[in-house]
Amino acid sequence: MKMTTVGLNHQTAPLAIREQLAFTAATLPEALRDLNANAAAEAVILSTCNRTELYCVGEAEQIIRWWADYHRLSVAEIRPYLYSYGCSDTVRHACRVACGLDSMVLGEPQILGQMKDAVRAARQQDSIGTWLNALFQKTFSAAKEVRSRTCVGDNTVSMASAGLKMAQRLFGNLNQVNVLLIGAGEMIELVATYFAAASPAKITVANRTLARAQALCDRLTGGAAPCLLGDLPHLLYEYDVVVSSTAAPLPIVGKGMVESAMALRGGKPMFLLDLAVPRDIEAQSAEVAGVHLYTVDDMVSMVQNGKEARREAAAAAEQMVAQKVDEFIQWQKSRQRVPLICALRDEGERARRHVLNNAIKQLAKGARPEEVLERLSVQLTNKLLHAPTRVLNKGLGDEGMLVDAVSQIYSLPQTHPAALERV
Structure with missing residues (x-):
């Protein structure tokens, strides 16, 4: 699963199409539940007079099919008016929308409140989880920073x-x-x-x-x-x-x-x-x-009115948005490493318990504590270093990258494989 945005707005679809694919306040709760149950692990629906966008954790094609079915339309009818974004582009797009950089009125402030309402509605229906919650926290932070540090919203005509x-x-x-x-x-x-x-x-x-x-x-x-x-x-x-x-x-x-x-x-x-x-x-x-x-x-x-002046300020706002996107992507990458880190720690814990149980048994048999501790330290060291040593000896994968990775993990002097061959 990945973060995806599917939507249409005043630039891609005329009013006659936008109104067919909109979600009213009355239908939004049921739509969120249905989308969450059938097409997306997480979902937020933003529906305004100028845009309707589905921010989801899921596959774009499945979300498009759901959207068409929900409004009793065919995918072929709506596809020409839609845009879709993958993970990093979803982050960038959400930030730009919240900052008013993608609005009919450049810098208009009302969209931020509408996005917050959309997220609030999603939380009420339990259709938002870790990924979208983090996305919109970063999005609202970006909007606050852009509006306080640039004049992109000045002189707007609502x-x-x-x-x-x-x-x-x-x-x-x-x-x-x-x-x-x-x-x-x-x-x-x-x-x-x-x-x-x-x-x-x-x-x-x-x-x-x-x-x-x-x-x-x-x-x-x-x-x-x-x-x-x-x-x-x-x-x-x-x-x-x-x-x-x-x-x-x-x-x-x-x-x-x-x-x-x-x-x-x-x-x-x-x-x-x-x-x-x-x-x-x-x-x-x-x-x-x-x-x-x-x-x-x-x-x-x-x-x-005042669009040119706001457009100059928008350039600075775009740089701030790009920084927020980079921050989110780095956070996302760190989250994706969490299962590996947990597995690594679990493996270390299993090794610790194994040698500890052996040590307890030896003490119960009357072995000298000094000997037990010595044996425990040797066994634990061997267990923890066995896997990386075996991989290094086999030379699996890109050996240069492997040597560099192990050197970095254990803070060892880095020795390139070519140098090892000359020894």
Whole structure:
């Protein structure tokens, strides 16, 4: 078994594909258990609006087959959009993702929290073990160091702030605009913070549970009101700006609902921003007159502000990531030597016990202690040196490497085999 990453992101797959292969918060626990039981010894699933990645201890092809089967797709359908990494590349990729070096917005900080959430979910399902636990400890350490010692995350334009700017382009000042936020998760809370600061006429938070919507409203300055998702068909027409980001597996706002709302708006435009994957708003809603619908993939140009300055800082960040990768690989190699070290110590313990038992028997028969100790030391020395002496005498393998290894182990003066031949 080895560490493997299989994934797709905004660079390799369009939104229509990403949403088919995403995992919602509701399905993630069951998916982790199933992946762990059928395709991977350890597993962490990271699923965001821009990427879905499976960090595993297992074989890439088996993980790809599981992923396709889980979403009732064929491997041939999804393979063109996937990338996979072996052990060392997995370490490097995980570090780059956590540092924001692989994000749509170079240096964006939100991905680190999403990775920590993914690891937390894996721990809750007991799908993470020694290897992935060590990987993500090193990954989070790298991210902390990069963000504290470089400016790669400076001047980033988030999806939330970009959404506000796009709405302002359409409506100008927002103080006469009604804003509807669908969902109450981290992304919507970020969006809500930006829009609340623009002092719109009204903010409403719609969520599956009223309590969570109310909790978000209570954290906003300027006041906001909660409502249930079931109220949307009757309320949608009241809102000029609608931003949605939920974990729903199917669209919440359909084309028919949008058509009905627009019929009651008297020609006023409506700005729809869908930040969810899978999408919350039916793509066909864009066909309705007066509707301006945007998705995460439409926002690429908006979030590139300051990218050149961050790219210069990214070079230093890449060097720090490379160092963390080397540290992890060295740790991994040391872990792989543990079984050999344990076996060597076990063999030494067996030899010790054997000569000790012989010594005890000799003492019981009345032998002089000095003689017993002398015999014990000779027997133990012979037993411990028998195997390396036999191998050296037979000259097995690369003799030069063998001589060097034994010389290093026992701190002996190194003598090259060619020199021995001249003696």
